[in-house]
Amino acid sequence: MPSASLLQNPRILLTSQTPFHRNLRHHIHTPNALPLQAPLSVTTSPPKSSILEIQKSILSQTQKASDIASEYLARIRQMEPRIQSFLHVAEEEKVMREAEKVDMKVERGEEIGPLAGVLVGVKDNICTKDMPSTAGSKILEGYRPAFDATAVRKMKKLGAIIVGKTNLDEFGMGSTTEGSGFHGTANPWDLSRVPGGSSGGSAAAVSARQCVVSLGSDTGGSVRQPASFCGVVGIKPTYGRVSRFGLMAYASSLDVIGCMGSSVIDAAILLNAISGHDKLDSTSSKHEIVDYASDIISKDFTNSSNPLKGLRVGMIKETLGEGVDAAVTSSIQASALHLEALGCVVTEVSLPSFSLGLPAYYVLASSESSSNLSRYDSVRYGNQIAADEITALYGDSRANGFGSEVKMRILMGTYALSAGYYDAYYKRAQRVRTLIKKSFKDALDSNDILISPAAPSAAYRIGEKTNDALAMYAGDISTVNVNLAGLPALVVPCGFVEGGTSGLPVGLQMIGAAFDEAKLLKVGHVFEQTLQNCKFVPPLLSESYGSDSTQ
């Protein structure tokens, strides 16, 4: 079992602690380290909030909700054969009917919600009662939940229109979306590459403007890494900020529903919509909800010379060492420079227990998943293989229904929880988790936010890592620690590396203190709005539309 070496000998996987010895300033003055510019985006304006634009158009009646909806639907029709972001697309008539309802409300002068007419893609491991929800697994093929996830219910209440269920690695277990039980998804920036995962469908759909915003889920980086691969904004909120009710559990103590959009404001508005305590999820927090969007919408940061003056930013040393693409490192360093230009004080911080995060994460996530996936026994729902006795029914149905990655994690988790191994694996991993929380706390006591790459590389080729689970796991190094600590993190596109026809996007991860999403979103917004010469619209889209009217 490959997991054995992973579990027992973490050093095999992880970069040895080569100190990031070079002075940051030194780098900043190296012209080579500047982000590779995407050829198509030489002169650009900063990204605008699609949600605000839609709201404005609808209210001013310059554009109807139904026109906007049909625009998106057309793009889905056009792009879907090549990208395959979705496992299920809503019936067009249904979407149009919803949009027309919004138009009617506007005509009657009735109030509309902040998400009115906004087409949302929902990751398929999030329950929607009027659409199938499979978590990308054959074992749930055709399953229709009895209820909407709380996040979905909240979005709908604010006027959102669910346009479809996005593809993912089965039950969220994977980093490429190749682990879907149904089909893969292509990266809109380069169709021969993966969109990342597990929320690959949600990221690709936003990137290709097949929907305005989308919901993903993040257990070990599943929102942030695909956001980075697809050049979109992704936020993983603090654990407990968003109700998990209706999110098909992968690892309950790490899972969180996150938001993706093509601008920070869009992500903030969506997060606003879904945040808050839910009596159906006892792990959801009663912590006060801040209006994440209003603050950044109302202020114009771009006119100020250093809008982030005095903000202390810690660059996590351990995320920029061995195993990280040099070009990615350059992008992040350039981003640090950019933050400095905005008034931040950037220093390097070290999180000594960082390297332990990956094995601890895989032990804990696998353990919990082995338990969470026990319910898929085909007795009450899901695909059942008839058998003459119950153990055969379980065995055949699960063997047939689960993919290999899921089976491997169930086996790993079952092993880690077994009598005699529990202390060596599960318990030890929990101790590591405590250490990691502590080291993050220390780092965030002396810094407002921490930064790192969202992933050690840009999107890789389809099939490149399918036979190397450990290499794939290793790619999660900069994200899993954040889940172990339960902290919020925002990924904002920050640059490009070479690849594809026009470069591949790279995302900057910003990590904040628990429940400090507001700060992350503010910094992310300023960063995004002031980033020069980068336009994160995939070439595919520019080819088709030849303009940036869609963004």
Add this chain to the structure above:
Amino acid sequence: MTLVCFRGVKANTFGLFPAHLFRGKTGALFCTLTHSGAKNKIRSESLQTQTASSLNKVNPAQTRKESRRTTHGFEAVIGIETHVQLSTTTKAFCNCPYSYGSLPNTTICPVCMGHPGTLPVLNSKIVEFAVKLGLALNCKLFMSSKFDRKQYFYPDLPKGYQISQFDIPIATGGYVDLDIPLEFGGGHRKFGITRVHMEEDAGKSIHSENQSYSQVDLNRAGVPLLEIVSEPDMRTGVEAAEYAAEMQRLVRYMGISNGNMQEGSMRCDVNISVRPVGQSEFGTKVEIKNMNSFNAMNRAVDFEISRQVNLHNQGQGNQIVQETRLWDDGSQKTITMRKKEGLSDYRYFPEPDLPEVVITEEYVNGLRASLPEIPELKRRRFEQMGLNMQDVLFLTNDINVANFFDSTVEKGGDIKQTANWIMSDIAAYLKSSQLLITEMKLTSEELAVLISSIKSGVISGKIGKEILFELMSKGGSVKSMIKEKDLVQITDPSAIEALVNKVINNNPKQLEQYRGGKTKLQGYFAGQAMKESKGKANPILLNKLLLEKLNAKP
């Protein structure tokens, strides 16, 4: 073919789809379960099927055995795991109601069916009940405990794990006191309680007779349970049954469960091993299940003890293996259900969907203050009131009976008389009319009045009995009944004398016979005179005057 059958399970059909959930290749598709509306059982149980009253019919030989606690040089070691279903209005982790006997799969929801994306939310009443029972069992409480997942696959376990408590239960290290009825040798016992923990129940699997299909009813899935684990302190069937009976009394006193064994609201799994007297190590442990009365428990345990002792005596001690045996009421035997091959590994780990259960001193003190007097304290108090153990055990068996007794005494009822009335006429009436003591029309106030009316001679005991029946069935007050029906006892000697004279004069023949030596006829005269008085004559006075007249020289 099967695939079609299960794919379409949707929420809006929860109340409708049948119990059938999985099947063999050749089995029938849909089957519904017949349900028994056996709701009356709880009622009839309260005064008749328990401890003293139930056990004393069992086994006359028991008394001798009980006093010894050993058999042929062997001693049994018995520990009991009791599962008590809590009588909360909703299940442990969802809002479904639960009531025994509902149509299969009608009290279920996505949460207790283990649908994807659902999460448990703890019903705080369970913690309250657990703390109450922990206190009643003199346990130490963990101010911070947690839930864990106990994992195994079974069709009636929807999530593939049971939410339970593993290493940090809510209560540990207590004890329970009880009194063995005199018929079984009597005596006081103190048995240790290892722990009390909270968990959820599983559904029910029902297998067709020809084994071609199985059905699952998830109504019970997620119903809250407390598991009470005893120390291995019991030695005999009687002790085991009395321990269980005391648990039932306790949970009923606390109002946390109906404790009904027939319906499975209280289930006892008994672990039994035997060892030569004087040996300190335990023998091989056998688990017995499926006993649905204290009676059955008593017999099952004694059967199992003698089975094991016999095997030892025949040199076949090695044939005692770790296994689960079922008590078969028909054959009065325990039979092998499954052998345990090694320890099953439940892969417990902390339930990540539920926060820790933290209780405060304040909360505990509040509950402690609200606790009813536990049976043991009641027994000691009643004993001090001068009642004998048999009466004490009878009266304290049901908290409502004990309360009725207390309340009657408080309102002036004579202690011994009150006990007698409750244990004889009232108990008989309740039994025949299948009522709880709280359901009859007679109030403790009126019983107290009745008793003092008899004591003070206002009415005769005979009249008392008559109006008692009416008070129990129709209600009303003793005073108005006496007044209305003119039932006041005739104590005026001249009035009684007139009655006696009348009867003697009307029966010259009998008088002659009496005086001829047939003195038994005194009863006849007394009866006639009493009848003449409509039962109201003071019997003592009447007999005195009657004798005087009968024996007077003509």
